[in-house]
Amino acid sequence: MKILVPVKRVVDFNVKVRVKSDQTGVELANVKMSMNPFDEIAIEEAIRLKEAGKGEEIIVVSIGPVQARETIRTGLAMGGDRGILVKWDAEAEPLAVAKLLKAIVDEESPDLVIMGKQAIDDDCNQTGQMLAQMLGWAQGTFASEITVGDGSLNVTREIDGGLETIEIKMPAVVTTDLRLNEPRYASLPNIMKAKRKEIAEKTPEDYGVDMTPRLTILKVEEPAGRQAGIKVESVAELVEKLREEGVI
Amino acid sequence: MTTYSAPLRDISFVLHELLDIGQFSHIAPFKAATPTVVEAILKAAARLCEQVLLPINRSGDEEGCRLENGVVRTPSGFREAYQTFAEGGWTSLACDPAFGGQGLPEVVNLAVAEMACSSNLAFYTYPALSHAAYNLIGTHGSDEVKRAFLPRLVDGRWSATMCLTEPHCGTDLGLIRTKAQPESEVGYKLSGTKIFVTGGDHDLTENIVHLVLARLPQAPPGTTGLSLFLVPKYLVNSNGSLGPRNGVSCGSIEKKMGINASATCVMNFDGATGYLIGKKGRGLHCMLSMMDIARLTVGLQGLGLAETAYQRARAYARERLQGRAITGAQCPDRQADPIIVHADVRRMLLTMKAYNEGARALAYWVALHVDLSRQHPDPEARQEAEDLVQLMTPVVKSFFTDYGFEATNLGLQIFGGHGYIREHGMEQLVRDARVGQLYEGTNGIQALDLVRRKIVKKSGRLLRRFFDPIDRFINEQKNYSRMREFTLPLAQAFAKLQQVTAWVVEQGAKDPQQAAAAASDYLRLFALVALGSTWAKIAKVSYAALDNAGEKRFYEGKIITARFYMRRLLPQTSSLVRAIRSGSRPIMELDAEAF
Numbered sequence: 001m002k003i004l005v006p007v008k009r010v011v012d013f014n015v016k017v018r019v020k021s022d023q024t025g026v027e028l029a030n031v032k033m034s035m036n037p038f039d040e041i042a043i044e045e046a047i048r049l050k051e052a053g054k055g056e057e058i059i060v061v062s063i064g065p066v067q068a069r070e071t072i073r074t075g076l077a078m079g080g081d082r083g084i085l086v087k088w089d090a091e092a093e094p095l096a097v098a099k100l101l102k103a104i105v106d107e108e109s110p111d112l113v114i115m116g117k118q119a120i121d122d123d124c125n126q127t128g129q130m131l132a133q134m135l136g137w138a139q140g141t142f143a144s145e146i147t148v149g150d151g152s153l154n155v156t157r158e159i160d161g162g163l164e165t166i167e168i169k170m171p172a173v174v175t176t177d178l179r180l181n182e183p184r185y186a187s188l189p190n191i192m193k194a195k196r197k198e199i200a201e202k203t204p205e206d207y208g209v210d211m212t213p214r215l216t217i218l219k220v221e222e223p224a225g226r227q228a229g230i231k232v233e234s235v236a237e238l239v240e241k242l243r244e245e246g247v248i
Numbered sequence: 249m250t251t252y253s254a255p256l257r258d259i260s261f262v263l264h265e266l267l268d269i270g271q272f273s274h275i276a277p278f279k280a281a282t283p284t285v286v287e288a289i290l291k292a293a294a295r296l297c298e299q300v301l302l303p304i305n306r307s308g309d310e311e312g313c314r315l316e317n318g319v320v321r322t323p324s325g326f327r328e329a330y331q332t333f334a335e336g337g338w339t340s341l342a343c344d345p346a347f348g349g350q351g352l353p354e355v356v357n358l359a360v361a362e363m364a365c366s367s368n369l370a371f372y373t374y375p376a377l378s379h380a381a382y383n384l385i386g387t388h389g390s391d392e393v394k395r396a397f398l399p400r401l402v403d404g405r406w407s408a409t410m411c412l413t414e415p416h417c418g419t420d421l422g423l424i425r426t427k428a429q430p431e432s433e434v435g436y437k438l439s440g441t442k443i444f445v446t447g448g449d450h451d452l453t454e455n456i457v458h459l460v461l462a463r464l465p466q467a468p469p470g471t472t473g474l475s476l477f478l479v480p481k482y483l484v485n486s487n488g489s490l491g492p493r494n495g496v497s498c499g500s501i502e503k504k505m506g507i508n509a510s511a512t513c514v515m516n517f518d519g520a521t522g523y524l525i526g527k528k529g530r531g532l533h534c535m536l537s538m539m540d541i542a543r544l545t546v547g548l549q550g551l552g553l554a555e556t557a558y559q560r561a562r563a564y565a566r567e568r569l570q571g572r573a574i575t576g577a578q579c580p581d582r583q584a585d586p587i588i589v590h591a592d593v594r595r596m597l598l599t600m601k602a603y604n605e606g607a608r609a610l611a612y613w614v615a616l617h618v619d620l621s622r623q624h625p626d627p628e629a630r631q632e633a634e635d636l637v638q639l640m641t642p643v644v645k646s647f648f649t650d651y652g653f654e655a656t657n658l659g660l661q662i663f664g665g666h667g668y669i670r671e672h673g674m675e676q677l678v679r680d681a682r683v684g685q686l687y688e689g690t691n692g693i694q695a696l697d698l699v700r701r702k703i704v705k706k707s708g709r710l711l712r713r714f715f716d717p718i719d720r721f722i723n724e725q726k727n728y729s730r731m732r733e734f735t736l737p738l739a740q741a742f743a744k745l746q747q748v749t750a751w752v753v754e755q756g757a758k759d760p761q762q763a764a765a766a767a768s769d770y771l772r773l774f775a776l777v778a779l780g781s782t783w784a785k786i787a788k789v790s791y792a793a794l795d796n797a798g799e800k801r802f803y804e805g806k807i808i809t810a811r812f813y814m815r816r817l818l819p820q821t822s823s824l825v826r827a828i829r830s831g832s833r834p835i836m837e838l839d840a841e842a843f
Contacts, residue, residue: 014253030799032256073288185300186292188337188350195285 001054001148003046004110005080006061006101007039009071010121023219026121035071037183038116040078041176044183045146046114047079054148055112057081061104063097065089069199076194077186083199088211096204096211098130103207105135110171112153117142117175128175138168144179251563252302252556254294254363255608257802260287262609265789267616269355275623277342277353286356289341293360296336300329301368308370308509309676313450315501320449320511329371330452334404339375343382347398354541354622355615361545362608365552369680370509374407374447376545381408381459384538385478388526396484397457406455410538411442411479411515418444419693421532422470426462428477428522436524438462438479438517441499446687448513449481449498455490456481458515459538460522461531468529476531477522495520506679539688540641544614546688547644550652551607553681557659558600560674565593565662587662595816596658602813603651605806606779609786611648614640632713639702639710640778646694647775649684656681695767698774699752700760711749718742718781725784730791734784737814738777741821745777748825755831765832773824780818783810 011017012034017026049055060075062068063086072083086100105113118125132139140146140155144163147154156165158177186194204211232238242248263269264283272278304325311323333339342357343349357379364372382401385394400406417423426440438460442448449456458479467473483491499514526534565588572578573589587593617640620633656677660667667674685691703711722739725731752770756763790806793799 030257030802070284070288073284074291077288077292185296185332185336186288187335188289188292188341191288191292192280192285192350194288195280195282 001049001112002057002059002108002110003049003055004059004061004101004105004108004113005039005042005046005075006063006097006113006115006127007043007071007075008036008116008119008121009033009062009064009068010036010119013037013120019220019222023221024217025220033067033071035074036116036119036121038118038120038176038178039075040183041178041180042114042116043075043078043080044181045143045174045176046112047184048181049112049146049148050079059084059108059110061086061101063088063092063100063204069201072199073194074186076197076199077191078184079190080197082197084202085199086202086204086207088204090211091213092211093213093215094124094126094130095214096209097127098134099209100204100207100211101127101131102134103209105131112171113137113173115173115175117177128173132173135171135173138170138172139174140166140168140172141175142177143174144177146174146180252298252366252559254290254297254366255555256287256290256294258605258608259290259359259362259612261802261806262612263355263359265793266609266786267355267613269353269616272616272620275620275625277351277619277623280351281353281356289352289356290359290363292336293338294363296333296338297363297367300332301364301371304329304371304509305368306673306676308368309506309680310508312503312508313501313511315449315498318497320451320498320501320513322450322452322511323509326371326509327452329368330374330404333375334453337403339378339404340402342379343398343402344386347386347394348402353616353619355612355619358544358548358612358615362548362552362555362611365549366556367552368509369549369553370507372549373507373510374450374452375404376542377409377447378404378407380538380542380545381410381457383541384459384534385525387537388476388534389478390523390525393478393523393525396488397478397480400455401457405453406457407447407450407453408457408459409445409447409515410535410542411445411448411458411460412535413444414441415443419690421461421474424461424463424474426460426517428462428464428475428524430464431521436462436464436477436522437519438477438496438522439519440517442515442517443513444502444687445513445515446510448511448515450511454482455484458496459525459535460517461535462522464528471532472529474531475528476525476534478525479517479520479522483521504683506676506682540637541618543641543645543688543694544611544618546684547607547646547648548611549684550648550650550655550681551604551611552652553677554600554607554652554655554659555604557656557674557677558597558604560672561600561659561662562588562597564666564672565597593662596662598809598812599817600655600658602783602809602817603655603779605786605809606782606813607648607651609782610640610778611644613782614644635706635710635713638705639698639714642689642694642697642702643771643775643778645688646685646691646698646771649681650691650772652684653678653681691771692768695771696764698771699756699763699767703749704753704756708753714778715742715746718777721781721785725788731784731788734787734810734814737818738780738784741777741780741818744821744825745773748773748828751829759832761832761836765835766828769824769828773821773828776818776821776824780814783813786810 012032015031020027046058058080060072060080060083062072069085115128142158143155144158145156151170153168156163308323314321340349341352342354345351378401428436428438431437460477460479461474463473483494485491495518497516499516502512566586568587569584570587573585578585578589617633617636621630624630660674660678663674722735725735752766787807787810790803794803
């Protein structure tokens with residue numbers, strides 16, 4: 001089984017992001033960037049499938065600036081086999097990314113695409129679903145457990161109010177939730193091996209995909225700061241306040 | 249609040265922009281160390297330190313080590329963390345591929361060491377000693393011993409210790425009593441007691457390799473009668489598997505001020521089988537070669553802790569609202585201004601920042617010369633690098649641990665009373681930093697090593713290796729107007745250092761007491777000038793980067809910090825010079841009874 005794992009280079013989850021003064025987006029200059037944490041989980045799952053003898057090759061794909069090569073390299077250091085970088089310096093919206101991934105899937109014909117359910121920068125949570133639709137493949141989103149059957153997958157999904165297990169046919173697109181696994185730390189020998197692994201470099205034109213944004217960002221703002229709370233003296237006062245606020 | 253984020257940007261600035269390690273890509277360990285590979289390695293190491301080592305730093309301090317039925321138990325989580333560390337290959341980074349190492353430069357290993365010390369110093373004491381032992385056995389061990397022990401030290405399945413101190417002798421190793429009795433052709437039986445053995449026993453590894461200084465029968469008294477022996481906790485069978493338990497055991501563990509998760513053991517040797525390392529009577533010489541790397545690493549511990557203290561103090565100073573700026577409110581919409589507006593808080597933060605970033609650049613520069621001293625194809629270049637390492641080792645060890653203690657203390661001060669209580673982890677940093685000034689040779693001994701041996705060695709050749717480039721740098725740069733604010737104070741301090749050096753050498757030759765009385769102040773003077781020349785180079789590189797439209801905030805921050813160093817820290821040299829020149833009399837004239 002061939003597994004394709006798309007990964008995105010995003011602002012590191014530890015960074016306190018600041019809105020640019022012109023409100024067009026967040027400040028990215030000199031900010032620590034890392035692999036989207038959901039994508040790390042996707043790579044880890046692919047590696048575990050491979051280690052369990054259920055996968056043969058893991059291809060790590062990223063769409064982004066030249067620095068995204070290092071994001072791919074991180075995936076290769078964890079255990080990916082080879083990489084594809086589609087160089088694109090501007091904003092990439094989910095629809096365009098899904099189109100590009102479809103073109104790559106058409107070329108590589110993997111049996112499974114495992115990807116993060118969303119990226120922590122724009123929190124779109126759309127690309128996996130769009131890709132499955134375009135390919136006409138089954139989708140198992142928000143996965144917290146995957147078991148491989150014969151030409152099928154059992155995917156346990158994290159849904160409102162509990163877990164739902166579905167059986168889907170392969171090939172399929174699976175998007176990962178946080179509890180699927182705990183990604184490994186890249187080992188030093190694997191980091192050294194990763195530098196010899198191949199990363200193909202492509203452009204959107206190679207796949208004939210138009211990356212022009214369809215969305216217009218009006219403005220980006222900081223969320224409102226938290227207001228200071230108050231202490232209530234009694235349960236009766238608490239109930240009264242909740243009534244006043246229209247909560248109960 | 250117990251946060252730490254590895255200063256990867258600054259580390260990469262030092263390695264690639266300041267030291268330009270890429271220029272050595274023709275030398276073995278640097279071939280593989282391209283900027284992108286080094287970046288990937290450091291990023292992975294940073295993650296491990298931040299996510300695995302840091303979370304068990306505080307709990308390890310609270311819990312400490314326990315001795316149960318003769319076995320030392322490390323605090324919760326240490327075994328798992330060590331396993332992750334060793335299985336990740338981090339013990340093998342700068343080791344020879346012939347023994348399973350990754351063959352990467354020592355300077356990269358030291359960058360990883362800094363992050364590990366910042367995250368969890370107590371944890372790092374275990375692998376740090378293994379690496380020092382690896383270097384020693386690699387240099388002085390027989391092929392047989394190397395084959396038997398090095399691969400396991402490299403993959404981290406075994407660890408190592410150094411056993412020098414005995415109850416009645418610490419600094420004066422000539423008094424060592426532990427005996428080694430020849431047993432068979434290669435073997436010896438060791439008997440005696442060693443104390444203050446870091447990692448003497450623990451539950452992190454399958455086996456522990458002790459390097460023990462002991463005395464052979466009929467050996468002369470003093471240090472020339474000492475030989476070095478390798479004593480494993482478990483004997484090793486010829487096929488490499490573990491044999492029976494050897495006659496070495498942990499008698500007790502010390503209760504101490506800091507690094508509580510690092511087991512400091514009393515080790516009893518009762519006819520334990522040992523193997524001779526190096527030549528008979530050359531034990532101290534062999535051990536010292538292990539201590540050079542160990543001493544650099546101890547210096548790094550000071551920097552590591554100071555970096556963590558700085559990061560936490562910086563975050564606190566930006567958030568903590570107290571009082572108003574003396575010139576009027578800076579944040580009128582808030583109840584008070586953040587304390588970072590206050591001059592005294594800024595003084596403390598900048599002192600930490602200037603020492604940390606200068607020390608990082610200086611330490612990595614020395615570590616780079618460790619690599620060059622071993623691997624440079626040109627013997628003259630190897631010798632030159634070796635000279636610099638020898639000269640700078642006591643300076644790095646001593647000054648870094650002294651300022652590490654100062655800086656962690658400043659960090660605590662910025663937290664006020666909240667630093668003194670345990671909650672924020674600041675007092676642990678101070679306690680953990682304290683030992684660095686003591687172990688691997690006290691800082692007083694380091695200072696004596698510098699004035700009595702290093703600066704006079706080879707008629708001052710070591711010293712010239714360091715002085716000449718500073719001289720050249722000042723001459724090259726003095727005509728650039730924007731560099732003058734750095735080269736001028738540097739030139740003045742450097743001139744004072746040269747004059748005082750001549751004075752110390754001359755006076756010391758006539759009366760060793762003069763050199764001894766000058767030693768600690770001289771070492772600090774030396775270190776301040778060394779950091780001064782480092783900051784001047786940083787300013788030069790930063791100006792060039794700004795000219796090329798580099799990251800403005802980062803490089804301007806460097807230049808402003810360089811300015812702070814030159815104007816606020818380097819002037820300490822003047823008072824040190826006066827103190828040194830006052831000679832030994834003010835120190836020696838008080839009668840011992842009158843104290």
